[in-house]
Amino acid sequence: MFDRRLVQYFDWGLLGLTFLIAAFGLATLYSAVHGDPAPPHRSLFVKQMIWYGGGLSVMTAIFLFSYKFFDRWAYVFYFFCIALLVWVLLFGKYVSGARRWIDFGPVSLQPSELIKIGVIIVLARFYSRFATTRGFTLRELVTPLLLVMLPFFLIVKQPDLGTALLVLLIAGTMTAYVKIERRSLIYLIAAGAVAVPLVWSYLKGYQKQRILTFLDPDRDPLGAGYHIIQSKIAIGSGMLTGKGFRQGTQNALSFLPEQHTDFIFSVFSEEWGFLGAMAMLVVFLVMILWGLNIAYNCRDQFGAILCVGVTAMIFWQVFINIGMVMGLMPVVGVPLPFVSYGGSSILTIMVCVGILLNVSMRRFLFE
Amino acid sequence: MNRYLQNADGDWFKRRLSGVIFCAVVAFVVLMVRVFYLQVMQGEELRRLSDNNCIRLQGIDAPRGLIFDRNGKRLVDNRPAFDVGVIVKDARPLEQTLARLAGYLDLDEAELRQRLAHRNGEADYKPVIIERDISRDTLAVLEAHKFDLPGVVVNVVPRRNYIYETSAAHLLGYLGEVSGTELQKELFPGARAGDFIGKSGVEKAFEKYLKGERGGRQVEVNANGQVVRVLKTVEATPGKNIFLTIDKELQRKAETLLEGIAGAVVAMDPSTGEVLAIASSPTFDQNDFVSGLSNEVWDGIRSNPFRPLENKAIQGNYPPASTYKIITAIAGLEEGVIDENTTFTCPGHYRMGNRTFRCWKRGGHGRVNVVEAIEKSCDVFFYQVGQKLGVDRLAWYAKACGLGVPAGIDIAHEAAGLVPTADWKKQRTGVSWQAGETLSVAIGQGYNLTTPLQMLGLTAAVGNGGTRLRPLILKSLQNPNGETLFSCLPEEIGQLPVSPKTLDIVRRGLWRVVNQKTGTAWVAHTAGIDICGKTGTAQVFSRKNNETLFAKDRPAFLNSHAWFVAYAPAVNPRIAVAVIVEHGEHGSNAASPIARELVKTYLRSPLSQTVADGAVDAPPAAEFQMPQG
Numbered sequence: 003m004f005d006r007r008l009v010q011y012f013d014w015g016l017l018g019l020t021f022l023i024a025a026f027g028l029a030t031l032y033s034a035v036h037g038d039p040a041p042p043h044r045s046l047f048v049k050q051m052i053w054y055g056g057g058l059s060v061m062t063a064i065f066l067f068s069y070k071f072f073d074r075w076a077y078v079f080y081f082f083c084i085a086l087l088v089w090v091l092l093f094g095k096y097v098s099g100a101r102r103w104i105d106f107g108p109v110s111l112q113p114s115e116l117i118k119i120g121v122i123i124v125l126a127r128f129y130s131r132f133a134t135t136r137g138f139t140l141r142e143l144v145t146p147l148l149l150v151m152l153p154f155f156l157i158v159k160q161p162d163l164g165t166a167l168l169v170l171l172i173a174g175t176m177t178a179y180v181k182i183e184r185r186s187l188i189y190l191i192a193a194g195a196v197a198v199p200l201v202w203s204y205l206k207g208y209q210k211q212r213i214l215t216f217l218d219p220d221r222d223p224l225g226a227g228y229h230i231i232q233s234k235i236a237i238g239s240g241m242l243t244g245k246g247f248r249q250g251t252q253n254a255l256s257f258l259p260e261q262h263t264d265f266i267f268s269v270f271s272e273e274w275g276f277l278g279a280m281a282m283l284v285v286f287l288v289m290i291l292w293g294l295n296i297a298y299n300c301r302d303q304f305g306a307i308l309c310v311g312v313t314a315m316i317f318w319q320v321f322i323n324i325g326m327v328m329g330l331m332p333v334v335g336v337p338l339p340f341v342s343y344g345g346s347s348i349l350t351i352m353v354c355v356g357i358l359l360n361v362s363m364r365r366f367l368f369e
Numbered sequence: 370m371n372r373y374l375q376n377a378d379g380d381w382f383k384r385r386l387s388g389v390i391f392c393a394v395v396a397f398v399v400l401m402v403r404v405f406y407l408q409v410m411q412g413e414e415l416r417r418l419s420d421n422n423c424i425r426l427q428g429i430d431a432p433r434g435l436i437f438d439r440n441g442k443r444l445v446d447n448r449p450a451f452d453v454g455v456i457v458k459d460a461r462p463l464e465q466t467l468a469r470l471a472g473y474l475d476l477d478e479a480e481l482r483q484r485l486a487h488r489n490g491e492a493d494y495k496p497v498i499i500e501r502d503i504s505r506d507t508l509a510v511l512e513a514h515k516f517d518l519p520g521v522v523v524n525v526v527p528r529r530n531y532i533y534e535t536s537a538a539h540l541l542g543y544l545g546e547v548s549g550t551e552l553q554k555e556l557f558p559g560a561r562a563g564d565f566i567g568k569s570g571v572e573k574a575f576e577k578y579l580k581g582e583r584g585g586r587q588v589e590v591n592a593n594g595q596v597v598r599v600l601k602t603v604e605a606t607p608g609k610n611i612f613l614t615i616d617k618e619l620q621r622k623a624e625t626l627l628e629g630i631a632g633a634v635v636a637m638d639p640s641t642g643e644v645l646a647i648a649s650s651p652t653f654d655q656n657d658f659v660s661g662l663s664n665e666v667w668d669g670i671r672s673n674p675f676r677p678l679e680n681k682a683i684q685g686n687y688p689p690a691s692t693y694k695i696i697t698a699i700a701g702l703e704e705g706v707i708d709e710n711t712t713f714t715c716p717g718h719y720r721m722g723n724r725t726f727r728c729w730k731r732g733g734h735g736r737v738n739v740v741e742a743i744e745k746s747c748d749v750f751f752y753q754v755g756q757k758l759g760v761d762r763l764a765w766y767a768k769a770c771g772l773g774v775p776a777g778i779d780i781a782h783e784a785a786g787l788v789p790t791a792d793w794k795k796q797r798t799g800v801s802w803q804a805g806e807t808l809s810v811a812i813g814q815g816y817n818l819t820t821p822l823q824m825l826g827l828t829a830a831v832g833n834g835g836t837r838l839r840p841l842i843l844k845s846l847q848n849p850n851g852e853t854l855f856s857c858l859p860e861e862i863g864q865l866p867v868s869p870k871t872l873d874i875v876r877r878g879l880w881r882v883v884n885q886k887t888g889t890a891w892v893a894h895t896a897g898i899d900i901c902g903k904t905g906t907a908q909v910f911s912r913k914n915n916e917t918l919f920a921k922d923r924p925a926f927l928n929s930h931a932w933f934v935a936y937a938p939a940v941n942p943r944i945a946v947a948v949i950v951e952h953g954e955h956g957s958n959a960a961s962p963i964a965r966e967l968v969k970t971y972l973r974s975p976l977s978q979t980v981a982d983g984a985v986d987a988p989p990a991a992e993f994q995m996p997q998g
Contacts, residue, residue: 135381179385223601224426224585231424231587238407238415272419276408280401287397291390298386306382310389321396328403
């Protein structure tokens with residue numbers, strides 16, 4: 003039955019933050035796609051609005067029911083996502099060398115986005131049952147490891163290295179949060195230190211080249227290296243106050259690749275300058291701290307771990323994407339939450355917001 | 370509710386959370402410092418670079434691999450060419466610049482504007498090529514006025530150069546701009562709009578070896594679009610060099626011999642299958658294709674009734690005519706319907722039912738055995754062999770000799786020819802096979818169709834003792850630094866369906882064709898070289914029984930095609946040749962002298978191995994009587 007306190011405790015602050023970032027994102031996308039000389043990109047702004055509409059509905063649907071629902075259905079949802087990943091490998095739409103999309107007529111979905119949520123929920127369920135102050139031992143970590151590696155390899159196979167790494171990072175953050183027992187941690191680090199050179203020696207020449215280029219874009223001055231230089235020029239040329247809305251020149255001449263998806267922060271920073279970029283970073287940081295605060299106030303382990311996982315996902319995407327376009331990180335295709343164009347990305351991020359709202363508004367239930 | 374609160378107390382989780390918060394804040398501080406560094410500390414420098422889009426990429430075209438003949442003579446290379454492009458963004462004021470440029474290039478301004486409009490969605494800072502391959506004089510003019518022409522760039526690009534114009538044009542092929550559909554289907558990985566790719570011949574067949582890998586450089590330009598400094602360079606990788614099996618001298622000789630006639634010549638080393646020459650006439654100049662064909666040249670090529678673009682040696686489907694008698698003889702001997710001593714009498718015609726089939730020699734050949742029948746190309750003898758065999762047995766032998774399927778050369782669009790059978794005709798026309806048609810097939814007429822290359826393969830196999838080899842065109846492949854990547858080895862594709870005895874009989878007949886005064890190709894006989902061969906005269910229209918139209922009254926396009934296939938020397942042959950002369954009328958005098966000259970050229974060339982010294986004592990000079998064949 004409906005509890006009056008649900009309204010009373012509703013997290014209006016988080017919802018406000020979400021709308022603020024979404025507004026940032028839509029404005030930047032508008033500028034990015036309208037500077038593009040290729041007409042087909044122009045419809046992307048409208049499409050993104052529609053995705054946001056869908057995202058809001060999904061978000062609402064998610065905070066209406068108690069998050070215990072996720073705990074109960076964790077494995078079902080997880081394996082549903084895994085089935086989608088297998089499906090996409092077999093029958094997915096082939097776009098520029100990768101199978102990432104399931105085509106549903108006018109829209110296509112990326113199951114690799116959905117599995118991030120799947121992994122977060124299933125790990126939250128597992129860890130909340132077995133966490134102790136001692137921390138997890140190696141043997142206890144076998145099950146979560148399998149739960150993470152299965153989607154990891156399916157995503158690597160597509161191939162979508164960025165998303166695969168993201169799954170690892172999210173899972174890693176959640177595991178670190180629930181604590182790994184000390185000896186086990188030392189073993190893990192030692193095993194990693196041995197494995198890396200061993201695997202490296204088994205790689206073929208061109209595979210090594212690809213990894214080196216990934217780590218150091220300058221090795222590919224006509225491809226990734228060039229994009230990073232152009233991105234840095236775009237960001238830096240914004241200077242203190244920026245060139246003004248829709249005044250970005252790097253973007254207008256399509257110097258930037260993928261300016262509406264992965265490189266959208268460059269467009270934003272060129273137009274809004276240091277002040278704008280700082281504002282965006284601050285809003286993102288506030289949102290992340292907000293998410294962690296919800297975890298802090300949550301009275302049960304599942305909810306707390308769930309919120310940490312969801313917040314970790316937002317954090318890593320922001321950190322990797324913005325770090326990448328500023329030349330601090332390898333070049334990987336990780337979208338900037340709320341801002342980059344992409345239906346699956348928007349839906350996933352709105353699911354995350356829905357989960358945070360859900361946990362936040364039910365914090366009284368255990369009083 | 371309690372099951373959510375097991376194992377640990379809430380405070381413990383809260384304490385761990387502070388570690389997470391700390392990490393997140395540190396990470397954001399790093400990002401903020403970086404934003405500060407780029408936008409505030411480096412801001413002015415980066416703003417300057419952004420103002421003119423100063424950092425640009427320039428492509429470096431990879432030189433295509435060179436093509437050599439078997440002796441290392443260069444056939445195709447690259448020369449530097451100058452392409453003029455306009456960078457719209459830098460060409461300010463655009464109107465004025467275009468007007469001036471049109472003047473210097475001697476182009477209509479409207480035309481120039483149209484070419485500029487052709488840049489389908491390319492960005493303003495990328496050069497649009499306006500004119501390819503300008504002359505050095507024009508280049509000098511542009512250089513002298515380069516300060517009046519902002520945004521006009523001249524790119525030095527490697528351009529394909531066919532050293533011997535029109536020579537081996539069909540074999541080497543030509544380049545053309547990659548088409549939109551080819552790009553869309555990603556048929557040529559790494560290719561971009563405006564790139565040239567092999568469109569025919571060797572250029573197409575070995576595209577993957579010949580094409581190099583494009584490089585590029587990151588450059589900084591000033592406000593006028595001129596390069597201030599090069600930041601980074603990735604060198605282009607040149608394509609691999611190809612050595613063909615062709616002998617340039619022989620190829621040139623073949624082309625000289627074909628001048629003024631429509632036809633084809635193809636020569637092969639019978640012991641390896643290496644193609645030594647492959648010429649088709651009339652030909653075309655591949656250099657015309659390199660910079661884009663003008664309409665007049667293209668119309669000229671297309672309206673030529675002798676099909677200059679067709680490589681007649683591998684694409685021409687001709688009735689094999691009397692050259693087919695090699696197969697009829699083999700089939701007859703192997704099937705036992707005749708033996709070496711079987712004779713038939715030729716009165717000049719053969720009557721079957723109520724039809725009369727004529728021999729080419731009205732007076733007849735008298736009593737002939739199989740060797741003499743080959744020598745004199747007696748139709749009546751082979752009518753009877755064919756009649757005893759039936760069409761389907763003949764067809765089996767023809768297919769076993771390599772007819773009816775492409776010979777397997779590495780060049781595209783090879784014709785398959787046609788080996789008729791009773792079933793084939795029934796299926797195709799709905800009419801049953803007529804016994805008389807077998808007789809036409811037995812002398813290589815009727816529905817039979819072959820390419821010169823297929824007949825060459827048969828001849829070479831007869832010459833080398835029965836081994837059918839795949840015709841090779843690629844001898845070896847080298848890296849630009851001269852390191853050999855691989856060499857092609859002879860590739861057996863089958864054996865002729867013959868016993869050594871049968872082969873010996875056929876070869877004796879072929880020897881007599883050229884080396885007996887009564888042979889049909891006595892005209893081709895050469896002092897010191899034992900050429901063995903077979904003539905053929907392929908009718909292009911059917912001659913009725915009471916045909917009275919004589920050659921002199923007939924229009925040229927109704928004249929028969931002349932064939933000659935040969936190998937030499939008779940023992941351990943080193944060259945096999947097939948010649949077809951369209952509407953040349955008779956194999957003996959139109960085609961066989963061409964083969965003779967080629968054999969002489971090749972065997973006496975210092976580059977080919979030494980000629981056997983035994984046979985230099987000169988027999989009497991050839992009497993130029995004109996036997997029919």
